[in-house]
Amino acid sequence: MSSSKSTDVLASETHFYRLYEEAPLPFLLLDGEGRLIKVNQACEHVFGYRREEVLGRYLGDFLLQGFEDTLPHAVHEFASSGPISGIEFEVRCKDGTSKLVSMSGHIVRDDQGQYLYTYCILIDITDRKGIEKALQDSDEKYRLAMEASQDGLWDWEVNTGSVYYSPRWNSILGEKETQNNYSTWEDRIHPEDKPRVLKTLHSHLAGETTAWREEHRLKNADGEWIWVLGRGRVVKRDQRGKPLRMVGTMSDINDHKQAEKALHNSEERLKALINATSDDVVVLLDSSFRMEIVNERAAQRFCKTVEQLKGCSLGELMSPERAKERLEYAHKVINSGKSVRFEDYRAGRWYDNNMSPVLNDEGKPQAVAIFARDITERKRMERALADAKDAAERASATKTRFLAAASHDLRQPLQAISSYKDILTLNNTSPELAGPIKQLGDAVLAMQELLECLLDVNKLNAAALKPYMRSFYLGHLLSQLKDQYQTTAMEKGLVLKFVPCNAVVHSDPTLLRVILQNLISNAIKYTQQGKVVIGCRRLGGQLRIEIRDTGIGIPEEEQESVFEEFYQLDNPARDRSKGLGIGLAIVKRMAELLKHTLSMHSVPGKGSCFAIRVPLDYRTQKETHVVNPVALKTDDVSTGSSILLVEDDEIVLHASYGLLQALGYTVKAASSAEAALRLILSETPAPDIIVTDYRLPGDCDGAELIQQLRAKTGSPIPAIVLTGDTTIADTSNYLPDNSLLLEKPARVEELVLAINQLLGNPGPAAE
Numbered sequence: 001m002s003s004s005k006s007t008d009v010l011a012s013e014t015h016f017y018r019l020y021e022e023a024p025l026p027f028l029l030l031d032g033e034g035r036l037i038k039v040n041q042a043c044e045h046v047f048g049y050r051r052e053e054v055l056g057r058y059l060g061d062f063l064l065q066g067f068e069d070t071l072p073h074a075v076h077e078f079a080s081s082g083p084i085s086g087i088e089f090e091v092r093c094k095d096g097t098s099k100l101v102s103m104s105g106h107i108v109r110d111d112q113g114q115y116l117y118t119y120c121i122l123i124d125i126t127d128r129k130g131i132e133k134a135l136q137d138s139d140e141k142y143r144l145a146m147e148a149s150q151d152g153l154w155d156w157e158v159n160t161g162s163v164y165y166s167p168r169w170n171s172i173l174g175e176k177e178t179q180n181n182y183s184t185w186e187d188r189i190h191p192e193d194k195p196r197v198l199k200t201l202h203s204h205l206a207g208e209t210t211a212w213r214e215e216h217r218l219k220n221a222d223g224e225w226i227w228v229l230g231r232g233r234v235v236k237r238d239q240r241g242k243p244l245r246m247v248g249t250m251s252d253i254n255d256h257k258q259a260e261k262a263l264h265n266s267e268e269r270l271k272a273l274i275n276a277t278s279d280d281v282v283v284l285l286d287s288s289f290r291m292e293i294v295n296e297r298a299a300q301r302f303c304k305t306v307e308q309l310k311g312c313s314l315g316e317l318m319s320p321e322r323a324k325e326r327l328e329y330a331h332k333v334i335n336s337g338k339s340v341r342f343e344d345y346r347a348g349r350w351y352d353n354n355m356s357p358v359l360n361d362e363g364k365p366q367a368v369a370i371f372a373r374d375i376t377e378r379k380r381m382e383r384a385l386a387d388a389k390d391a392a393e394r395a396s397a398t399k400t401r402f403l404a405a406a407s408h409d410l411r412q413p414l415q416a417i418s419s420y421k422d423i424l425t426l427n428n429t430s431p432e433l434a435g436p437i438k439q440l441g442d443a444v445l446a447m448q449e450l451l452e453c454l455l456d457v458n459k460l461n462a463a464a465l466k467p468y469m470r471s472f473y474l475g476h477l478l479s480q481l482k483d484q485y486q487t488t489a490m491e492k493g494l495v496l497k498f499v500p501c502n503a504v505v506h507s508d509p510t511l512l513r514v515i516l517q518n519l520i521s522n523a524i525k526y527t528q529q530g531k532v533v534i535g536c537r538r539l540g541g542q543l544r545i546e547i548r549d550t551g552i553g554i555p556e557e558e559q560e561s562v563f564e565e566f567y568q569l570d571n572p573a574r575d576r577s578k579g580l581g582i583g584l585a586i587v588k589r590m591a592e593l594l595k596h597t598l599s600m601h602s603v604p605g606k607g608s609c610f611a612i613r614v615p616l617d618y619r620t621q622k623e624t625h626v627v628n629p630v631a632l633k634t635d636d637v638s639t640g641s642s643i644l645l646v647e648d649d650e651i652v653l654h655a656s657y658g659l660l661q662a663l664g665y666t667v668k669a670a671s672s673a674e675a676a677l678r679l680i681l682s683e684t685p686a687p688d689i690i691v692t693d694y695r696l697p698g699d700c701d702g703a704e705l706i707q708q709l710r711a712k713t714g715s716p717i718p719a720i721v722l723t724g725d726t727t728i729a730d731t732s733n734y735l736p737d738n739s740l741l742l743e744k745p746a747r748v749e750e751l752v753l754a755i756n757q758l759l760g761n762p763g764p765a766a767e
């Protein structure tokens with residue numbers, strides 16, 4: 001302490017010290033060198049040193065490293081300026097801890113201005129600094145967090161209009177730097193968004209809302225509009241509530257908005273699409289099976305608007321049973337991931353419903369799409385079609401039944417006419433009648449052929465024709481055909497040549513005969529001069545039967561069509577006296593039925609060759625159930641043989657009776673099965689042969705009658721069954737042994753041949 005100090009000053013000092021001795025803040029006096037002259041109790045208390053430990057020592061000895069220079073510098077400052085304020089340094093306490101203090105004070109001088117000492121008050125600012133540090137840290141953390149979140153920051157001094165925009169805020173707009181004022185933001189707002197955005201901002205500034213939040217478009221550095229989300233809050237207001245500071249963030253939501261827009265557009269397109277399907281009801285059920293998307297048509301169906309339908313459950317729209325059924329389907333779709341399709345009928349209309357799963361991102365079904373198509377019109381047409389088909393089938397069945405019945409009924413009188421013609425031929429002695437009788441015979445033959453054709457077509461159409469495949473000598477069939485057509489050919493001046501053939505073939509002789517008849521008669525019909533040759537050629541396991549003619553031929557472009565039903569060529573050279581245009585159609589269909597290959601080669605003006613391939617049968621040389629078709633001569637008749645004739649049609653019975661008698665047989669006639677049975681019991685001996693119609697009145701048919709007659713007489717009387725029934729092939733399967741089947745109208749030659757065959761008189765030898 002300076003020796004020049006006055007007494008007054010010391011008195012005031014003493015007073016001063018006492019005052020500060022009791023003060024709660026650390027107080028100390030320093031000399032001009034920075035040594036401690038005085039410390040108060042608070043000083044001892046705060047730093048833990050006793051007075052004697054510190055007095056006389058440099059204050060700098062108690063400071064932490066780094067602060068040593070602070071003090072001399074401060075002291076120097078004091079010396080020049082006088083007042084000391086806010087010098088901060090850290091003091092090392094006695095217990096080893098440290099305290100951050102802020103020092104304030106003043107330099108005291110004597111009257112002459114000589115330095116006396118410096119008094120200082122220390123304020124412990126350790127806690128305050130800690131809080132400031134924590135604040136600083138949290139600010140830093142907030143800044144880092146904002147940077148990480150990619151949001152731009154702004155800090156607006158509302159009354160001055162000055163705004164701090166963070167670098168990220170600028171970069172969202174593609175700017176390096178912007179003016180720090182409010183209009184930097186406001187001037188960039190899209191005109192459509194501006195009124196809305198400013199309105200909500202002003203109401204927040206006015207204290208009407210707790211925060212501000214707006215999506216809006218701003219113009220970026222390239223002049224493009226980008227979508228941002230602005231958020232902010234007033235953080236400081238004056239006493240009257242006027243906003244002073246507002247801070248906030250800006251997020252770039254452009255990509256999100258674009259995606260949202262794309263989604264919106266695609267939803268709009270989807271909506272347009274489902275509404276465009278004006279006939280179909282389109283509904284999307286969400287995961288709880290409530291309506292999520294519906295189209296106009298669906299709304300019409302349920303008599304509601306599209307908006308009203310959204311969110312509705314099925315139960316709210318339909319009957320409980322129907323809703324239950326639909327929900328079961330929907331569950332099935334979700335559980336299986338597969339579509340379900342069903343039809344239903346509602347309010348007078350039919351719907352074809354298709355429920356399909358809608359998959360989520362993981363590919364799992366989460367919703368159900370329903371498309372319901374109104375198929376009422378289709379159903380009506382299907383019904384009409386089915387009705388029309390039924391009607392057509394009924395009509396076709398009626399036609400088939402009619403033709404079957406008509407055929408039977410037509411055959412009966414034809415059989416009678418044919419028999420009467422034969423009686424006339426046998427008994428005629430007048431040369432004048434010979435011509436007309438022959439013409440009658442030709443007319444009957446033509447009629448028979450036409451009838452055969454019609455009946456064959458009918459049988460084919462009714463699919464009633466079942467081939468009865470057997471092995472037989474083809475030679476017999478060919479010689480029969482030769483006899484049949486020889487005269488016609490000769491009359492036309494044609495040579496009809498049959499090349500001899502001894503092959504045994506496997507086919508249905510009746511159907512094969514129809515085929516060959518058609519081909520031979522065509523060959524004769526369409527040949528004006530030259531010849532018709534029927535020859536056979538073995539080709540592997542098959543026999544190729546060829547019918548060649550030197551006729552008019554068929555143009556190439558017509559060669560396929562001639563096999564169609566009722567197709568005839570408009571050829572002036574052809575003979576129109578016969579034919580319906582169905583001969584070749586029958587040939588084709590019968591060949592298909594028999595699985596025989598049919599072929600044709602024709603050159604107009606030169607001739608045609610039709611050929612059919614028939615399987616050869618080498619295993620058996622024995623023919624079965626076939627009439628030996630050799631030409632009849634009346635002296636072939638086994639005269640005297642007795643015949644029991646059973647026929648229910650009076651005219652046919654009469655005609656056949658007359659014919660058989662004329663042929664020299666002894667004939668007993670019966671018109672029913674009962675009459676035949678009665679007759680056979682009363683007559684002895686039993687007849688040599690039975691000739692019976694297949695269809696007889698009552699329960700008993702011809703085949704059964706034969707069995708009964710044989711049982712009654714105890715003798716296996718040979719029998720011939722005549723039938724006009726179109727199901728001949730089936731019938732033949734049920735014939736008793738030692739009996740033959742002849743189709744009506746049977747020619748007299750056939751009848752005589754059959755009788756001879758059954759009675760063991762082979763007649764003339766086969767070729």
Ligand code: ADP
Pocket residue numbers: 518522523526527549551552553554562563567568569570571574578579580581582583584585608
């Ligand atoms: P159609 O009753 O008219 O003979 P088809 O079905 O048997 O009927 O024959 C159809 C058409 O094929 C005949 O109208 C005829 O023009 C032609 N045709 C058939 N066979 C011959 C043939 N051998 N030579 C020339 N033309 C033929």
